[in-house]
Amino acid sequence: xxxxxxxxxxxxxxxxxxxxxxxxxxxxxxxxxxxxxxxxxxxxxxxxxxxxxxxxxxxxxxxxxxxxxxxxxxxxxxxxxxxxxxxxxxxxxxxxxxxxxxxxxxxxxxxxxxxxx
Amino acid sequence: xxxxxxxxxxxxxxxxxxxxxxxxxxxxxxxxxxxxxxxxxxxxxxxxxxxxxxxxxxxxxxxxxxxxxxxxxxxxxxxxxxxxxxxxxxxxxxxxxxxxxxxxxxxxxxxxxxxxxxxxxxxxxxxxxxxxxxxxxxxxxxxxxxxxxxxxxxxxxxxxxxxxxxxxxxxxxxxxxxxxxxxxxxxxxxxxxxxxxxxxxxxxxxxxxxxxxxxxxxxxxxxxxxxxxxxxxxxxxxxxxxxxxxxxxxxxxxxxxxxxxxxxxxxxxxxxxxxxxxxxxxxxxxxxxxxxxxxxxxxxxxxxxxxxxxxxxxxxxxxxxxxxxxxxxxxxxxxxxxxxxxxxxxxxxxxxx
Numbered sequence: 001x002x003x004x005x006x007x008x009x010x011x012x013x014x015x016x017x018x019x020x021x022x023x024x025x026x027x028x029x030x031x032x033x034x035x036x037x038x039x040x041x042x043x044x045x046x047x048x049x050x051x052x053x054x055x056x057x058x059x060x061x062x063x064x065x066x067x068x069x070x071x072x073x074x075x076x077x078x079x080x081x082x083x084x085x086x087x088x089x090x091x092x093x094x095x096x097x098x099x100x101x102x103x104x105x106x107x108x109x110x111x112x113x114x115x116x117x
Numbered sequence: 118x119x120x121x122x123x124x125x126x127x128x129x130x131x132x133x134x135x136x137x138x139x140x141x142x143x144x145x146x147x148x149x150x151x152x153x154x155x156x157x158x159x160x161x162x163x164x165x166x167x168x169x170x171x172x173x174x175x176x177x178x179x180x181x182x183x184x185x186x187x188x189x190x191x192x193x194x195x196x197x198x199x200x201x202x203x204x205x206x207x208x209x210x211x212x213x214x215x216x217x218x219x220x221x222x223x224x225x226x227x228x229x230x231x232x233x234x235x236x237x238x239x240x241x242x243x244x245x246x247x248x249x250x251x252x253x254x255x256x257x258x259x260x261x262x263x264x265x266x267x268x269x270x271x272x273x274x275x276x277x278x279x280x281x282x283x284x285x286x287x288x289x290x291x292x293x294x295x296x297x298x299x300x301x302x303x304x305x306x307x308x309x310x311x312x313x314x315x316x317x318x319x320x321x322x323x324x325x326x327x328x329x330x331x332x333x334x335x336x337x338x339x340x341x342x343x344x345x346x347x348x349x350x351x352x353x354x355x356x357x358x359x360x361x362x363x364x365x366x367x368x369x370x371x372x373x374x375x376x377x378x379x380x381x382x383x384x385x386x387x388x389x390x391x392x393x394x395x396x397x398x399x400x401x402x403x404x405x406x407x408x409x410x411x412x413x414x415x416x417x418x419x420x421x422x423x424x425x426x427x428x429x430x431x432x433x434x435x436x437x438x439x440x441x442x443x444x445x446x447x448x449x450x451x452x453x454x455x456x457x458x459x460x461x462x463x464x465x466x467x468x469x470x
Contacts, residue, residue, distance in 0.1 A: 020284070020285075021288070022283075022284030022285045022287070022288040022289075022307075022311075023284060023311070024282055024283070024284040024311065024315075025282035025284075025311065025314075025315035025318065025319075026315060026319075027319075030281065030282045030315055030318050030319055031281035031282030031283050031284070031315070031318065032281065032283065032284075032285075033284060034282075062284065062288040062291070062292075062303065062304065062307045063288075063303070063304035063305070063306075063307035063308045063311070064304075064308060065308055065311040065312040065315060065412055066308070066312065066412050067312060067315055068311075097304070098304060
């Protein structure tokens with residue numbers, strides 16, 4: 001990423017495929033590589049380190065169940081991550097294999113925000 | 118002993134002839150079982166298929182017979198008459214036997230192998246035995262697997278099972294079967310599979326299975342194959358069934374909205390299955406849970422030749438795409454069978470170009 005002074009800023013990238021190429025179920029109790037595990041053990045620590053200057057890369061996996069995506073991203077709102085931060089992260093998601101995932105994730109986050117309100 | 122008169126002798130002879138005729142006219146054993154003191158022979162149906170109601174009943178009756186007798190006797194399964202076995206029936210049969218072997222041991226079940234089939238040109242085929250070998254049935258019973266030439270039509274059949282929602286098992290099976298075939302929506306298939314497996318792990322075994330055996334086995338089984346130029350993916354569990362879980366896992370408000378939106382109220386098993394697949398479309402603003410049902414239908418949204426079939430307890434729900442005026446339109450069919458399979462089978466299939 002290049003800022004207005006022309007200085008290159010290294011944006012942190014978190015790849016789901018480094019976590020697993022076989023994303024699993026919603027909760028840890030149901031099986032390994034769950035949405036809950038990715039959110040709590042990988043995503044939230046990176047958000048705490050980098051804030052919304054983070055790119056989440058969904059490519060190079062076998063695919064995602066809706067439960068994994070909802071728990072991972074909708075669950076950020078339930079974990080009290082600021083909604084502006086979450087919405088900013090969603091706008092930067094990289095998903096060249098399946099761009100419809102970004103729309104789907106956005107709907108889960110918006111539902112979670114509305115449900116929380 | 119008093120000597121019979123001529124008339125008495127005649128009466129006895131006539132009566133004996135009549136009794137003999139009665140024995141010969143006695144109807145075939147409807148249960149297709151022949152019983153010895155400690156062993157029972159159970160005949161497998163000629164067609165092991167769940168897709169047509171007339172074959173479905175026979176497969177379920179066969180499985181029920183095995184479950185009924187195995188606690189007290191040794192079982193000998195006879196496949197001599199079996200000429201055809203389909204994906205869903207094969208997986209259900211394997212899952213049931215796997216579960217019973219885990220509880221009672223493999224020594225309780227023996228098997229008479231299928232006969233050689235011949236087509237109208239006299240060509241030999243061991244397709245049924247090859248299919249049972251490929252899905253691991255004989256290995257499960259500790260029997261030797263025959264080493265005759267493999268049948269190409271069943272060579273790519275793959276089966277696996279698990280207890281947890283393990284994406285690696287499902288994903289690896291899909292990769293193995295589809296690696297040499299292009300144009301398959303593996304991500305969409307994986308999505309459906311991982312949701313089906315997750316639902317099984319979370320909901321399928323929340324109650325006691327109504328087979329009276331009280332076996333503690335919470336596995337799911339998965340089958341992937343290329344069958345007659347179609348990719349077929351099947352996930353099976355032997356739990357309480359979708360009709361017994363949907364009303365408990367979904368909020369009443371969501372169900373009421375769903376029934377109002379789609380113009381029906383679920384009361385039969387097949388209607389509850391349909392309800393489960395429609396929950397995602399009505400979930401907006403109401404709950405963050407319960408979105409997985411839509412994943413079962415996602416293949417239909419992205420592929421013209423896709424079809425979805427769900428068996429759960431008595432219910433059967435089918436949905437496939439047809440092209441009308443250049444547009445993709447889903448066609449549904451749902452009905453209840455007389456017997457319950459006591460579990461759930463979800464099958465996706467797509468045509469391979």
